[in-house]
Each structure stands twice: as structure tokens, then as C-alpha cells.
Amino acid sequence: MEDALADDLDLITITQLRQVANQSPQPYRLHVQVESRLEKTTSTGSPFFEIKLVDAADSLLWRVFDNNPQFHELSKLGRNAFIQIAGQWVDGKYGLEPRQVQFRALSEDEAGTLLLGDPDLAARQQADYADIVAFVGSIRDPRLLKLCSVFLERHGERFRRTGAARRNHHARRGGLVEHVAQMMRCAVAVAGVYPNLNRDLMIAGVLFHDCGKLWENVYAESGFTMPYNLTAEMLGHIPLGLELVNKLWRDVMDAADAAQWTTLEPASETVRLHLLHLIAAHHGTHEFGSPVLPKTPEAVALHHVDNIDAKLEMFRRAYETGKELGAGIIEKFVPWPVNIVAPLPAVNLPARTD
Structure with missing residues (x-):
């Protein structure tokens, strides 16, 4: 050839x-x-x-x-x-x-051109990032709004080239943007069904739950390699995320805007602690790396929203690339313990004319 x-x-x-x-x-x-x-x-x-x-x-x-x-x-x-x-x-x-x-x-x-990614994937990630910006813009709590906005301003470029994982789900350049955007859609929908959930805190928690992966799972600026580094290896993304949010929070509280927030309830320190708890508890169990178990409704909801999106992405990828063992039966994939079955399509009914 x-x-x-x-x-x-x-x-x-x-x-x-x-x-x-x-x-x-x-x-x-x-x-x-x-x-x-x-x-x-x-x-x-x-x-x-x-x-x-x-x-x-x-x-x-x-x-x-x-x-x-x-x-x-x-x-x-x-x-x-x-x-x-x-x-x-x-x-x-x-x-x-x-x-x-x-x-x-x-x-x-x-x-x-290759670094831009497949055109369809690049377009989806661009739309996902726009949705993240829009969800952040809808936050009413001025402290969380400012915190999230500063994060996107300072780290948006790095965020856009970070994977959600090294394997298993959204393990690709920009995968974290896809994961966070879909989690935000799900979290907002859940908050609509359970109005006692703090919607602002849910959006901020989703944005920051994996923010430590900007140092653990970030891709090289000019490639598709995800290098290892000593800081991420020794600490992991949850402690790194807690450290980042604390640093951003101090910066936000040192800004001129913070003077307007001293009389807000709940108090700023309480808001900070609840947000940190969402990051610390989002893996759900000690076994899977959470230093603390979920202790608030938002922490429980965020953990399950995270889990749902990760698992459904694994299924999507398995349906797309997995080996078919029989009609509608696809070979199990790591870390799923069993073979999976093709989903049931929605019923196809003729359009109503009335």
C-alpha cells in the first residue's frame, strides 16, 4: 500500500x-x-x-x-x-x-486537527461546557456563584482537557466536562423533584466534586497522554479538591464583594463546610475512598447522581464497543461483574391525529 x-x-x-x-x-x-x-x-x-x-x-x-x-x-x-x-x-x-x-x-x-478531537465529540463537549457555564450562572447564592465563576475563569482551560478517570468512564480528553455537565442536568432535575434540596449547593458540588482531577487526570496540553505526577499520586483527587476549594474560597472572601455577604444566612462558613462535605463524601463509602460518609441530603443526592452518570457511561461505551456474545447479550466489561443486555427500546406507536 x-x-x-x-x-x-x-x-x-x-x-x-x-x-x-x-x-x-x-x-x-x-x-x-x-x-x-x-x-x-x-x-x-x-x-x-x-x-x-x-x-x-x-x-x-x-x-x-x-x-x-x-x-x-x-x-x-x-x-x-x-x-x-x-x-x-x-x-x-x-x-x-x-x-x-x-x-x-x-x-x-x-x-x-487531531488534538481538536472528533468533530462530533468536540461539538458535544463545547455544548456541555456552555451548559456548565449556564448552570453556574443560575446560582442565586452570591458566594457560590462567585466561587464557581472564579474557578471557571482560572482553570477553565485545564478543566476542558481533563478526563473524568483513567479508565472505566469518560476516560478521554474533555471527559470531565461531559461528566460534570450531565451530572448538573441530573442534579437540577432531582432538585426539581425534591425542592428541599439546596439547588445552588448541588450545582456547586457537582462542579467541584472532581476538581482535584485537574491535577490527577489532566491531559498534556499537546497530546492525549495523561501523565502521572507525585502530588496526585500521594494525595488523590478528593484531598486535592478540598485544598483547591479552600484556596479559592479564601480568595473570594478577600475580595471586595465579600463585605456584602456578612449578614447573609446561612453564614458563609457554614456554606463552605457544606460544600467541602460534598467533595469529601461523594464516593459514598470509605471502601471507595471517601474520608467521610454522606451526612446531608445534598451529599446523598450528589453521590448517587455521580454514580448514575458513571455507570450509564460505562454501559453506553459497552454497547458501542463491546463484544456481542449472542442476540442482545454483550460481554461483561471491567469493572462490571456480569454480561449486560441490550436495553428495551421505547414502544413505537403511530403518531396521534387527534
Whole structure:
């Protein structure tokens, strides 16, 4: 497959490749970044490479053995390199792998386009961020409104390139924005059903519940790698989130606006403590990392809203990429303990004419 021919192939994402590789066996090309290239040996002592390829929404592990004619050339492939890889994709012994491979470095313009993400995903994340800004703008408590606004002003760019996790759910560049936006929609809906819930506190709690992940799960500015760092490794996102909110709160209370809030009830210190509790308790149990268990209605609601969105995102991804074992039965995925079943569609009734 010559380079000129390779450039004429359909350009798809890793997720799209998973969907079409078995249904439509034809050559495709991917634009990806090399997250890592590990050199390993087989049980017989032969060398091989384990190359992790990533794009905005997905990743793919490519194993290249020493009988591959491009083995030597691939040995020069650097970490974080942006490449095009083209070939006939098959579901081999080690998962999806290309045959008759051609690869080349991406141009600067191509790499820039790749960093923007799949156009549909980028558009959804942009809409999600706009919704977050709108929800924050609807907060009536001036202290929480100011706190949330300062966070978005100072850390919005970093927020937009942070994943909600390394695995399991929304584990992609910008995934935290998707997670927070959907949680806000759900939290506001729940607060509408249970009007005794503090809506302002729920919105702020959703925004800040995972804010420590801006240092634990942030992607590199110019790539799809999520580097590890000592601070996040030793503290984790909940203590980091508590520290960030305390720092922002002090800054907000030192501003001129704070003089107008001294007579507000509940008192500012009480508001701060309730918000910190939502961050500390959002995992729900000590077993899953919460230093304290939920002790307020908002903390209980936030924990379940978080859990619902994470679990439903796992199901969405499994339906999209999981292996079908039988009609409507999809293979279990980590960390789900059982196979899952396709959801029941809504009844399709003819439109009413009256």
C-alpha cells in the first residue's frame, strides 16, 4: 500500500474502527498519537513492541513482532509522536491489528486537527461546557456563584482537557466536562423533584466534586497522554479538591464583594463546610475512598447522581464497543461483574391525529 494510496483511504477514529472493522473488512487509516512503546519478549525470547495508540476518545494496543518487515522502523517511533497508520484491520489473536501497514508522521496541521478531537465529540463537549457555564450562572447564592465563576475563569482551560478517570468512564480528553455537565442536568432535575434540596449547593458540588482531577487526570496540553505526577499520586483527587476549594474560597472572601455577604444566612462558613462535605463524601463509602460518609441530603443526592452518570457511561461505551456474545447479550466489561443486555427500546406507536 503506497503512501499516496493510503492517504486516499477513509480516515476514521479508533472508536469508529471498532464498530466497522468486523462488519466492513476494508482498509482504513487512523490519525493517532503514540502514548507509549514498550519493548517486551515472548515466551521464546523473541522481542516485540507493545504500542499504545490514542486519539481524543479511545485507545488501541498494537503488538508488533520481530517478523514484521517494519519492526526496525517502528523501533525508532518516539513517545508522543503523531502518526497516520493505514492498513487492513482484522480482529486477530491480540485484538484489532493492521495488516499491510503503512505509517507516516502527521503534519503540524494534521496534528492540530487531531488534538481538536472528533468533530462530533468536540461539538458535544463545547455544548456541555456552555451548559456548565449556564448552570453556574443560575446560582442565586452570591458566594457560590462567585466561587464557581472564579474557578471557571482560572482553570477553565485545564478543566476542558481533563478526563473524568483513567479508565472505566469518560476516560478521554474533555471527559470531565461531559461528566460534570450531565451530572448538573441530573442534579437540577432531582432538585426539581425534591425542592428541599439546596439547588445552588448541588450545582456547586457537582462542579467541584472532581476538581482535584485537574491535577490527577489532566491531559498534556499537546497530546492525549495523561501523565502521572507525585502530588496526585500521594494525595488523590478528593484531598486535592478540598485544598483547591479552600484556596479559592479564601480568595473570594478577600475580595471586595465579600463585605456584602456578612449578614447573609446561612453564614458563609457554614456554606463552605457544606460544600467541602460534598467533595469529601461523594464516593459514598470509605471502601471507595471517601474520608467521610454522606451526612446531608445534598451529599446523598450528589453521590448517587455521580454514580448514575458513571455507570450509564460505562454501559453506553459497552454497547458501542463491546463484544456481542449472542442476540442482545454483550460481554461483561471491567469493572462490571456480569454480561449486560441490550436495553428495551421505547414502544413505537403511530403518531396521534387527534
